[in-house]
Amino acid sequence: xxxxxxxxxxxxxxxxxxxxxxxxxxxxxxxxxxxxxxxxxxxxxxxxxxxxxxxxxxxxxxxxxxxxxxxxxxxxxxxxxxxxxxxxxxxxxxxxxxxxxxxxxxxxxxxxxxxxxxxxxxxxxxxxxxxxxxxxxxxxxxxxxxxxxxxxxx
Amino acid sequence: xxxxxxxxxxxxxxxxxxxxxxxxxxxxxxxxxxxxxxxxxxxxxxxxxxxxxxxxxxxxxxxxxxxxxxxxxxxxxxxxxxxxxxxxxxxxxxxxxxxxxxxxxxxxxxxxxxxxxxxxxxxxxxxxxxxxxxxxxxxxxxxxxxxxxxxxxx
DNA sequence: GTTGATGCTTGAGGTCGTCAAGCAACTGGG
DNA sequence: CCCAGTTGCTTGACGACCTCAAGCATCAAC
Numbered sequence: 001x002x003x004x005x006x007x008x009x010x011x012x013x014x015x016x017x018x019x020x021x022x023x024x025x026x027x028x029x030x031x032x033x034x035x036x037x038x039x040x041x042x043x044x045x046x047x048x049x050x051x052x053x054x055x056x057x058x059x060x061x062x063x064x065x066x067x068x069x070x071x072x073x074x075x076x077x078x079x080x081x082x083x084x085x086x087x088x089x090x091x092x093x094x095x096x097x098x099x100x101x102x103x104x105x106x107x108x109x110x111x112x113x114x115x116x117x118x119x120x121x122x123x124x125x126x127x128x129x130x131x132x133x134x135x136x137x138x139x140x141x142x143x144x145x146x147x148x149x150x151x152x153x154x
Numbered sequence: 155x156x157x158x159x160x161x162x163x164x165x166x167x168x169x170x171x172x173x174x175x176x177x178x179x180x181x182x183x184x185x186x187x188x189x190x191x192x193x194x195x196x197x198x199x200x201x202x203x204x205x206x207x208x209x210x211x212x213x214x215x216x217x218x219x220x221x222x223x224x225x226x227x228x229x230x231x232x233x234x235x236x237x238x239x240x241x242x243x244x245x246x247x248x249x250x251x252x253x254x255x256x257x258x259x260x261x262x263x264x265x266x267x268x269x270x271x272x273x274x275x276x277x278x279x280x281x282x283x284x285x286x287x288x289x290x291x292x293x294x295x296x297x298x299x300x301x302x303x304x305x306x307x308x
Numbered sequence: 309g310t311t312g313a314t315g316c317t318t319g320a321g322g323t324c325g326t327c328a329a330g331c332a333a334c335t336g337g338g
Numbered sequence: 339c340c341c342a343g344t345t346g347c348t349t350g351a352c353g354a355c356c357t358c359a360a361g362c363a364t365c366a367a368c
Contacts, residue, residue, distance in 0.1 A: 020294065022186065024298065028183060028301055032180055049323090097345095100345095124176060127300055128303075130299065131296075131299075139300075145285075147185075202354080217314085225355090226357055228319095229356050236354080252365085254315060
């Protein structure tokens with residue numbers, strides 16, 4: 001029943017080593033970012049703009065966006081400016097703090113990012129068709145553990 | 155013996171779905187890129203410069219770098235210019251084609267990228283300490299399949 | 309040898325990203 | 339109340355990244 005291990009690790013002594021795993025994660029992340037950016041480009045968006053738009057499930061203050069995107073707040077100002085100029089995003093005043101501006105996606109913004117996601121699914125996601133349910137579950141579990149391992153540090 | 159599946163997929167009916175898996179890959183790739191960039195920054199390099207330097211296991215023509223980095227050739231010119239100005243890289247004429255310039259990492263360049271990799275291993279790689287040999291092997295196998303799946307498509 | 313393709317560079321133009329400085333608004337101690 | 343200190347956002351300067359169009363040198367093939 002060690003079917004997965006048997007399929008994926010030809011010899012028991014083959015322990016991949018961190019660097020190879022990290023390189024693999026890097027390659028996948030890079031390829032996915034390419035797909036995401038080109039999907040975004042088809043809708044006239046840059047990667048950074050699409051990434052910001054993807055964070056807007058609800059109203060988010062500028063400061064929160066800077067934290068989510070791990071960049072300077074002044075950088076967020078520019079990206080939101082360009083998105084707002086195209087009607088994909090709106091700045092709303094925060095009722096409880098007049099310093100804060102909450103960013104919300106407009107209807108068109110939501111529709112646009114939905115399509116970008118959809119196209120990326122067709123591009124990157126097709127590679128997942130070769131995986132059965134158990135494999136997906138195992139992969140999901142391992143990646144989830146890896147992510148939480150990355151989050152609990154600095 | 156379905157230990158892995160049992161650990162990672164609490165209920166058999168939980169099939170993660172593509173989008174969640176892709177989101178996970180994106181989060182991991184993004185976090186890793188952050189670590190890589192900040193490690194590079196400690197050595198005075200940008201992420202793009204370090205990424206280019208990481209490709210130089212041997213002499214590589216400018217055109218090849220553009221293909222590896224999936225960007226315009228004119229972009230490579232600028233990045234190599236900056237790396238060359240700091241003595242991390244050298245442009246050599248190609249003996250068989252005088253149009254071609256092969257880029258090679260200098261001793262200092264090799265040492266620098268080696269340290270960047272090392273620091274990133276300490277940052278991102280620690281999250282892999284929680285995985286035993288079988289888990290790493292399974293993860294490696296699944297990611298490898300995913301990568302080849304991504305490569306065989308325009 | 310002339311024509312066409314290829315490899316690299318240059319220049320213009322835009323986005324991304326940081327830093328320092330500035331303004332408005334919130335906050336807490338007196 | 340008031341006033342220092344903090345926080346949220348914006349602006350301006352500056353550099354790196356990135357693409358496109360154009361140009362130059364070289365190669366390849368007829």
